[in-house]
Amino acid sequence: MKVAFAQPGLPKSGCLAVGVLEGSVLTPSARDLDAAVGGALGRAIAASRFTGKADQVLEILAPAGVGLDRIVAIGLGKADAIDARRFESFGAAALVAAEKGKGADLAIAVDVLADAKLSAATLAAHAALGAVLRGYRFDTYRTKLKPEDKPTLKTVTALVADTVAAKAAWEPLAAVAEGVTFARNLISEPSNVLHPEAFAKIAKTLEKDGVSVEVLGEKEMAKLGMGSLLGVGQGSERESQLVVMRWMGGDPEDAPVAVVGKGVCFDSGGISIKPAAGMEEMKTDMSGAAVTTALLRTLARRKACANVVGVIGLVENMPSGTAQRPGDVVTSMSGQTIEVINTDAEGRLVLADALWYAQETFKPKAVVDLATLTGAIVIALGTDNAGLFSNDDALSKMLTDAGADVGEALWRMPMGESYDEQIKSDIADMKNVGGREGGSITAAQFLKRFIQPGVAWAHLDIAGVSWTKKALATAPKGASGFGVRLLERMIATHYETAAAPAPKAKKPGKKGKK
Template identity: 40%
Template sequence: MFAIRLTSGPADDSTRVLAVGADGLPTAADAADADLQAEVTALLSSADDPGRPGAVQVLPRPTRRPARVLLAGVGRGDEAGWRAAGAAIARAVRAEEPVQIQLGAEVPAEALRGLAEGLWLASYRFREAPTGPRSAEITIRVDDPGSLAQSLEVARVTAAATWLARDLANMPASVKSPAWFAAQIVAEAATRPGLTATVREPEQLAAEGFGGILAVGGGSASPPRLLEVSWQPAAASRHVVLVGKGITFDTGGISIKSRDGMKLMKKDMSGAAAVVAAILGAADLHLPVRITALTPLAENAISGSAYRPGDVITQYDGTTTETTNSDAEGRLVLADVLAYAVAELHPDVVVDLATLTGANAVALGKRTAALYSHDDELAAALTAAGAAAGEGMWRLPLPGDYLEYLHSDIADRHSSPARGAGSVVAALFLSEFLGDRLDRWAHLDMSAPSWAEADDGELTSGATGWGARTLLRWLSS
């Protein structure tokens, strides 16, 4: 990540950025440069909606200094508007170009955070790609740098967590085996005091009864793992368990996907990427809440040892599941881990993130995740955190009468009944493993927003890192 520096004092001659509010006027101007003020006013008067969040007007001044001025729209000046402006600025400046952004007096902390997050997030490029991120420093000029330093640090940690989640999801599946994923996070955790990470390999998974993880990962030459990362600060009074689906590639198994359905399945571990990024970020921010991140890691492959449609699987809690669709694998690995979390960790709250179904995108589109919870307060808190972070979600119901869809004649429940309401029924299946924590649990079905087809605001083409920002906001509250 490139450097963003806060400072005060007069501007220099590098490319200058001025923010433009919804009224079409700059939020800060250089009173000592009357010529620049006049040029800015003239340009804005002829521009179409220059204060729209994310709009950028370019004022070239080749014979004067600064030689180039960017005017970035921030709308009403809320955090979302500043985030959009930051993303637009990141795309409007050249990679090696030094830039200074002039902000007005008494700029709110949330404005600075939004601006910095937008700058960093829109500058992301997958690290194996030939085009790297910008290297020149961005200077943000404010009246009181010290008062905004913490906001900038929070933005940096949040962006770094999102970059990590994007890197993990963008990594080709030929590299990203369950063992590779676990090793990356163990190494990251080792650099942060207070974090511990353990990895269960197949023999231990079998000894402890993680039947869902073993079944789903049984067809692959890369055996499954269960990664557990723990953050236990001394001041913590609450224990949050975060669970993330970690299917490192999903062929659909014997119920094989189509070519189009399979081509993006390296991202099927985006939930796992988000929760491990969030716990690493929480450690960096020294958040006073105990957190355990659990990621069942498996590759759903096709071979003679792959589990079959019609198999009955014994989950961690001893219950049995009939599955007639090996492409409904995510709920099987999550069920094991949710049951383990409730039985062994006794959390106050459980939140799981999963690229679980494509069905939620039919109702909610590409930018919005589906939220399921029986806990109104938890649902409201997650929704508010997502709105502040720029990651939308919408609460969907958990109707009790749909539980009959999970009935099986040969097992305790059916994992993939062909009766519609795919996202809802998948959430209801997971709810069966929460025991006495059912009313302190939330499930986020985030398959659609985990991937962007093109650059869009602070998102870049490819993995979005969806969920890392929301979780850090929520944990911080």
Template identity: 35%
Template structure:
């Protein structure tokens, strides 16, 4: 039976694949593996293929080396060339994928390479694919990390969201099995270790993408709470809006008042004892802007304003499955931002869990309001040592960094450096933005402790960060603005258009390191 696309079933809203791609590791020589497509590689500039590629070239009577010499195969990054074996090998076809220059090869290039190979496998409808591990040895990568990157590239790179279409797409095809081939029996354990981690992390990334891609009438705060409650190994508490208000979360309550959809404040706790680190994810399941309503053009994309909450939820799933040794809590303030007779208004003054007062300048600056109480809860109630918040917070971040990097701001440079390093290892770029003292003048209020945004339109991303810093106070804190990176208009590298699941990999890597 072939694979179907990932979709949400309208009735139960449960994720499903009729059959997941099977990934196995085999102790074989590459010329003995039976498959529809065998993936080998070549670095750019190499004229005489070595390793597994040389073994296959020899069995094919020098066809690959001849194509290299003629310039048809160059080894440029993600270049793919199909060679028909004509019965000389158990594999029906061989794919030579370019690794680019050896000096530039890294983990993210490994992901890109494997994704490119799997996209080509899909194009030629190869059900059974075999591959070597790319980049271990000559590429300078350790075997477990190379195997992990390969697995992530394969699964993230072949993601397809079908949504709620009832008409079957006959053109959809997905590979059923990937076999990773290794001749040395002593290396199998390292490869299995990497594949295990890669599968877990990639599945969490793709789960987050499903949540973000789905429409807001399906993925509501209540639905996010249901998904969170089913994460194994994690203790979940869900507060109603009334319970949150009783605790003093006036900022969160003020945003939620305009929606008839029940708000849910979700707490996910993993590990033994008191949590040391809190991940706080903005969970606005639909953002109309409220009374300060957004333009109708592309408002549909505001279903993605819960990307931070999705990233935190799926990070909690990943670290639980990977049995991370840290004690972590995820805080997801989830609600909608809608206009209504009960909704907050520009000019209102709102309280917060920490007692600070906020003058509302724009009801469309609601994300920082729910995060204020999310951060406040992590600080006051959970008493954590570190807080990392993730949010699609500001359009200004998109203007500054586009969709290539997320913005990061913090009150602790070591925490910033650690998160940036984790992002480098996972291929998720982070760029530090300043929190200059001068910016604080922009959001000073004459009638409250702060405004929720500035009217000048200057330094918008930093203003959002400085607002949140008020609530972190002396707790170590970092803010990651994923407004530009959470959703792509066009595919890039191994990420297709739509939701990216950004920060699941970075946060998981940070918490495992």
């Protein structure tokens, strides 16, 4: 879908979306449109329950006096409460309305609003972002779409006075939109296509954007002592991979931020096999790795002045004669031993070695991991918030604030030594599961054992938010890409510096056990 910016005016055809403030107050563009259609918009508002409250939508088909196929009035709420997210929803609602028709063009009128906190140019860029995110489709494997089901919309044009400023505001947002789309595509792929080796090859394509990418196979990981990660994948015919991505766009002397993603490309549960119902959704158990990869791509494409490394552990958790068994004991890269009680609690085993590798190799200033880790977090928080676990209040606030800014909400969960009692093992340093109580917390306590002293760390359990079963404001049903925007915003706000020299691709060194 093409995004453009143009001067305000009445389009000759297609769909035109205008804003209406709470109390049925027409914006300037809405007033001009109402005049052009002989007062039809005002009469429609008066005859309906539409009052301009946020997210209300009123449509008029084939209005007289203009060549437009459809006009759409969208509630903006109160002017002094308008922010970037409101205009993202505005753009998304316009997109949904336009897709009901057969036209190829959508125009979104963005006016200067006296009480708004942001400029019209900035709001126009965010309206475009909302439209692009909501317009996502994954049709790769559809071969028999009926003509009426095929998308016809080709161009979204934001009508705004200062097109130069709007284009400048859109440029970094375009990279973010591409990143979210990239993550959604990865998450949507079936597991027979996106297995660990295939995922690693896709990650290698980031090199053309200036990201340094190294792929470690099973032999290399065995030399490093990654028995925890390797144990998960030993039942699969697909070779496990560890992918290391580096974007070094900041000061060469600055330690990087490390982002670590769980990449279980399919999770059958292993010998502790899952029930058949819903198992197909386990293709999404690599969402953390998808978001990590998309984040590095986004930062590279907008030339972020920050040093960020991404480490993803890619495995398949399958039952077979070579699969890991309940009761097995594995030795992690850190040297700590783990009794595997449940092979379906495999994500934490993958992260244990990936987290340790990231710290040993890069000495990061902060570590954030993302994983569809537990069903327990879905029971606790539902699908509106991801779980946040951390050993650092400042890092937690950075993440929470960034999530609030972009609409990817986090809720901080408790941690404490008392929860460690549940994962004590009789024969090893720890076991990989506790009891039913506090399952997402004991999983985080397990990960914390692989965080080195003094390292600021946060764990995001995104099990409830990585895939949505209903359309959201800026996401259709399916993969959400949750985490790309949150982490991009956090890094931009807290870890970017002034412009630095373009990064030179270098392969990271390898270190063994500590």
